[in-house]
Amino acid sequence: MTVVTLASQTDWDGWRRAARSLCARQIVPEAVHWQCDDAQPGLFAGERDGCVDTRNGGLGAIRVPRSFLTLSRMVVCHRDTERFARLYRLLFRLQDEAGLLANATDPDVDWALKCGKAIRRDRHKMHAFVRFRKVGERDGRERFAAWFEPSHRIVELATPFFVRRFPNMDWAILTPDHSAIWQNGALRYASGASRDDVPDADRVEEQWKAYFAAIFNPARLKVQAMTAEMPKKYWRNLPEAALIPELIAGAGQRTTAMRESSVTEPSERSKRMARRR
Amino acid sequence: MFFRARYPDEMAAKTTIEKLKILADAAKYDASCASSGTSKRNAIGTKGLGSTEGMGICHAYAPDGRCISLLKVLLTNFCTFDCRYCVNRVSSNVERARFTPGELVRLTLDFYKRNYIEGLFLSSGIIRSPDYTMEQIVAVARSLREDHGFLGYIHLKSIPEASPELIAEAGRHADRLSINIELPSAIGLQHYAPEKSTQTIRGAMRDVRRGIEDNHEARRSRLIRKAKAPRFAPGGQSTQMIVGADGSDDRQILTSSTSLYGTYKLRRVYYSAYSPIPDASADLPPVRPPLQREHRLYQADWMLRFYGFDVEEIMDGGEQGMLDLAIDPKLAWALAHREWFPVDINRAPRERLLRVPGLGPIAIGKLIKARRFARLRLQDLARLTTSVRKLLPFVEAADWSPGSLTDSPRLAAHITPPAEQLTLF
Numbered sequence: 037m038t039v040v041t042l043a044s045q046t047d048w049d050g051w052r053r054a055a056r057s058l059c060a061r062q063i064v065p066e067a068v069h070w071q072c073d074d075a076q077p078g079l080f081a082g083e084r085d086g087c088v089d090t091r092n093g094g095l096g097a098i099r100v101p102r103s104f105l106t107l108s109r110m111v112v113c114h115r116d117t118e119r120f121a122r123l124y125r126l127l128f129r130l131q132d133e134a135g136l137l138a139n140a141t142d143p144d145v146d147w148a149l150k151c152g153k154a155i156r157r158d159r160h161k162m163h164a165f166v167r168f169r170k171v172g173e174r175d176g177r178e179r180f181a182a183w184f185e186p187s188h189r190i191v192e193l194a195t196p197f198f199v200r201r202f203p204n205m206d207w208a209i210l211t212p213d214h215s216a217i218w219q220n221g222a223l224r225y226a227s228g229a230s231r232d233d234v235p236d237a238d239r240v241e242e243q244w245k246a247y248f249a250a251i252f253n254p255a256r257l258k259v260q261a262m263t264a265e266m267p268k269k270y271w272r273n274l275p276e277a278a279l280i281p282e283l284i285a286g287a288g289q290r291t292t293a294m295r296e297s298s299v300t301e302p303s304e305r306s307k308r309m310a311r312r313r
Numbered sequence: 314m315f316f317r318a319r320y321p322d323e324m325a326a327k328t329t330i331e332k333l334k335i336l337a338d339a340a341k342y343d344a345s346c347a348s349s350g351t352s353k354r355n356a357i358g359t360k361g362l363g364s365t366e367g368m369g370i371c372h373a374y375a376p377d378g379r380c381i382s383l384l385k386v387l388l389t390n391f392c393t394f395d396c397r398y399c400v401n402r403v404s405s406n407v408e409r410a411r412f413t414p415g416e417l418v419r420l421t422l423d424f425y426k427r428n429y430i431e432g433l434f435l436s437s438g439i440i441r442s443p444d445y446t447m448e449q450i451v452a453v454a455r456s457l458r459e460d461h462g463f464l465g466y467i468h469l470k471s472i473p474e475a476s477p478e479l480i481a482e483a484g485r486h487a488d489r490l491s492i493n494i495e496l497p498s499a500i501g502l503q504h505y506a507p508e509k510s511t512q513t514i515r516g517a518m519r520d521v522r523r524g525i526e527d528n529h530e531a532r533r534s535r536l537i538r539k540a541k542a543p544r545f546a547p548g549g550q551s552t553q554m555i556v557g558a559d560g561s562d563d564r565q566i567l568t569s570s571t572s573l574y575g576t577y578k579l580r581r582v583y584y585s586a587y588s589p590i591p592d593a594s595a596d597l598p599p600v601r602p603p604l605q606r607e608h609r610l611y612q613a614d615w616m617l618r619f620y621g622f623d624v625e626e627i628m629d630g631g632e633q634g635m636l637d638l639a640i641d642p643k644l645a646w647a648l649a650h651r652e653w654f655p656v657d658i659n660r661a662p663r664e665r666l667l668r669v670p671g672l673g674p675i676a677i678g679k680l681i682k683a684r685r686f687a688r689l690r691l692q693d694l695a696r697l698t699t700s701v702r703k704l705l706p707f708v709e710a711a712d713w714s715p716g717s718l719t720d721s722p723r724l725a726a727h728i729t730p731p732a733e734q735l736t737l738f
Contacts, residue, residue: 138682141693164370168427178426198428200355201364205426240423246330247424250337251385252375255588255602261378265371276373283376294589302404 039069042120045213046189047072048112055124056098065128070120100130101137110155111148113189122147158187162194165270166209169238177220180207183234184273191216192225199223210234241275248276254287255294327410329420335410339390339401340436342590343493344553344583346371348382348431348466351488351548361462363425363432365488369466370431383434383468384424388412388449392438396495396506397597398558400590401438407592411440414452421457425465432466432488433457439472447475447483454486468548473509473517480517481545484524489548489580492517497569501559518577521550525578549580556610557603558587562634567613567624574618584610609636616643619674620667644670644728647707654719657709659688671703703728 038058042050051070058068108123116122126144130136139145168180180202186194191214198209199218208217210229217224262280271277349369356362371380389411390401400407412420421433435453439446450469457463469487471480484490492514496502499511528545552573554566561569570582586602613636616622620643630645631637637645647654647670656669658680666677676697683689683697688711695701706718706728718724 135686139686140679141683141686141689141696146696160368160370164372166428170427180426182428197364197366200357200366202362202426203355203357204360204362238427240427243330243333243420244424244427244429246334247337247384247386248373248375248381250334251341251379251381253341253377253379253588256377256379256586256604258378258604259376262374262376265378265380266374274373280376287376291589294591294593297592300406300592 037069038063038067039071040120041071041073043073045072046113046192048109051112051120051123052108055127058124059098059128059131065121065125068121068124070124098127098131099134100127101134103137104130107137107148107152110193111151113155113193114151115188116151119151155188155190155193159190159194161270162186162190163197165266165274166198167273167275168207169235170240171235174206175220178205180205181234182207182209183229183231184209184211185269186211187269189213195223195225238275245276245279249279249283252283254283254290257284257287257291259284329412329416332410332412332416333386333420335408336386336388336390336412339407339438340385340387340434342400342585342588343385343434343436343470344379344585345468345491345551345581346380346382346385346434347489347548347551347581348468349548350580351466352544354464356462356464359462359464361464362422363462363464365431365464365466372429372431382431383466384421384430384432385434386412386417386436388414388417388435388437388446388453389440390438391440393441394439394506394508396509397594398495398505398555398587398590400592402594404594405590405592414449414456417453418456418461421453421465422461422463425463430465432463432468434468434470436470437472443472443474444476444479447472447479451479451483451486454483458486466548471517471521473513475517477520480520481524484521484528484545487546487548489551490521490546491551491553492521493553494569494573495553495555496559497554497561497566498559501561505559515577518550518552518573518579521546522577525549550577551579551581551583553583553585555587556584556607558597563606563610563613563631563636564624564628564634566610567617567627570614571617571624582614584614605638606636609638609642613642621664622646640728641670643668648725648728651720654707655709655715656707658694659684659709659711669704669707671698671700671707 040054040058042054104126111119111123122144126136126148129144136142137145140149162184166182166184168182171179171181173179191209191211195209195216198207198216202218203221206219208215210233212228215226215229217226271280347369348365349367351365353365353367355364369382371382373381375381387401389409390407391409391411392399392401392403395402395404417433417435421430424430425432433453435450437446437450454467454469457467467487468489468491469483471483471490471492473492480490494511494514495506495509502509502511524545554569556566566584573579573582584607586604586607587597588602613627616627617624626646627636627642628634629649630642636642640648647668653668656665658666663677663681666672666680667674672680679697680689680694683693690712691701691710694704694708694710698704705713706715706724709715721727
């Protein structure tokens with residue numbers, strides 16, 4: 037049994053180097069055990085136990101379609117504990133079955149595509165549901181912080197979007213596993229943090245909540261359509277979600293009131309305007 | 314004059330948040346909130362903020378299930394028009410408010426920086442004159458783009474009667490322009506919106522289409538990239554039709570959509586179930602919004618655009634010009650055309666697979682790739698779609714043939730979901 041120890045839970049580079057080396061030496065997937073060394077990241081990466089020589093990664097001609105690179109990079113962020121092993125099995129099989137990835141009915145491919153989809157969705161939801169709170173200003177740059185709890189380990193995958201969108205603000209996105217900090221045009225990653233590291237209010241939130249309540253049409257109540265796209269697990273970090281129970285509870289009564297209220301006379305303004313026409 | 318005189322004393326006391334409540338409430342009957350399909354850009358290397366990346370983002374969902382992507386508000390809900398279906402018509406007694414352009418700019422930036430929104434969707438009641446109103450709308454977009462380097466999404470409602478110069482400027486700042494056709498028929502519009510005319514609305518749509526096309530042409534002909542022509546509504550134009558306010562049937566609505574998609578190259582036609590509004594007009598009976606009908610129209614709209622159906626084929630599955638509310642229009646068509654089925658998933662071309670109820674373009678794409686590897690069985694199909702059971706009567710696979718099931722007279726009853734139980738009243 038060959039044991040590969042990766043530097044972190046999302047060590048795609050380490051996995052790739054080890055996998056190329058193993059594959060070049062025809063080590064079958066069943067003979068490899070993959071683990072992560074979270075305690076001392078990077079210390080023994082890929083060089084313990086089974087002595088996987090990652091420096092000779094390029095010795096054989098290991099070929100994969102470009103789409104596998106993109107896909108495996110995503111799947112590594114998934115919380116599935118078997119992800120490194122299953123990705124290696126796919127890589128191994130790809131050497132004999134070049135078109136394998138196009139076969140969405142294959143169980144390994146199906147698994148990888150579904151993981152990739154889950155990661156893309158998680159990243160999309162992070163782009164959508166991060167809520168910045170203003171911390172202050174320094175050297176003319178506004179500073180913001182956000183607390184977020186993604187389902188998978190996607191902070192590094194999701195952060196470039198915020199850099200492209202907000203390069204001229206300083207900001208930090210803190211999560212339980214991992215944090216991203218953008219300051220004076222430089223990005224760095226840090227370890228996990230806690231909710232208390234982020235301010236608990238922002239003056240604009242009252243306006244945002246007023247908007248959320250006003251844009252809701254009580255005559256069209258469809259709670260399931262909302263929760264399908266904005267599952268409850270996200271609610272505790274969305275300031276506007278605190279209003280949802282009362283909006284739902286009041287919807288029926290508001291709609292009935294609208295239907296039953298009698299038709300009023302045209303306004304004074306409109307009568308005056310009608311006269312002027 | 315009239316509004317200017319009234320404005321200071323009536324408005325002075327209202328705070329931004331009070332105005333926001335009134336002017337978002339007044340905007341919620343517009344269904345569109347899309348922020349997708351525009352040019353890709355971001356703020357790196359600029360002094361501004363904002364990005365668009367092709368796919369829009371819904372930053373929240375309201376309990377009505379609708380996506381909240383943009384700050385969707387009116388500049389003002391004062392209006393000189395008297396469109397019966399509209400909450401803001403002049404004869405309504407709703408509370409009125411008006412934002413200054415500066416207030417809207419600040420609100421948009423404050424929301425955007427906190428990652429609440431993708432951008433702004435600005436519409437307005439008609440005050441003083443169409444040109445005056447359009448100028449105010451354009452002023453907000455201009456300030457966001459030029460004073461603040463805002464690169465997020467901007468959707469502007471164009472006022473059909475406004476001058477072409479103003480529409481052209483709106484197109485330079487906006488990602489999308491829209492003009493609501495409101496009602497599917499010219500007669501309906503005449504009756505319910507006396508100040509609007511189908512001719513003017515269509516004329517404005519034609520101008521926007523020309524603006525977009527001229528711009529594409531100009532961009533293509535520039536040889537040097539630096540000399541780029543200014544952009545013009547890269548996210549295209551869209552419109553909205555109100556369903557259930559006038560007497561139009563589904564055939565008329567879908568025929569109208571087909572003509573709009575074809576003639577003006579619209580990106581989207583939105584259908585908005587007429588919803589009870591506060592202080593409704595006397596000639597519109599207060600009803601429950603026909604949400605199911607709206608849903609079926611969206612499904613039919615999808616069939617027109619992505620599945621290769623035409624209006625008459627879709628209406629085959631309905632009765633007397635109305636779609637079947639109990640089942641989706643693609644299934645309704647299939648039940649009326651059993652002679653097309655079963656379709657062999659291992660041999661049938663794409664166009665034929667698109668006719669199978671329960672199979673969509675994405676699943677079909679995967680299916681066509683996968684069948685190069687092996688003859689597909691039902692369990693393969695199960696990996697590609699969400700529900701194989703629904704497909705059974707309509708497909709043949711390596712290990713499945715529906716036999717007489719396809720032509721069974723009881724098939725419709727078997728598939729149709731049980732009618733919704735009536736609630737006690």
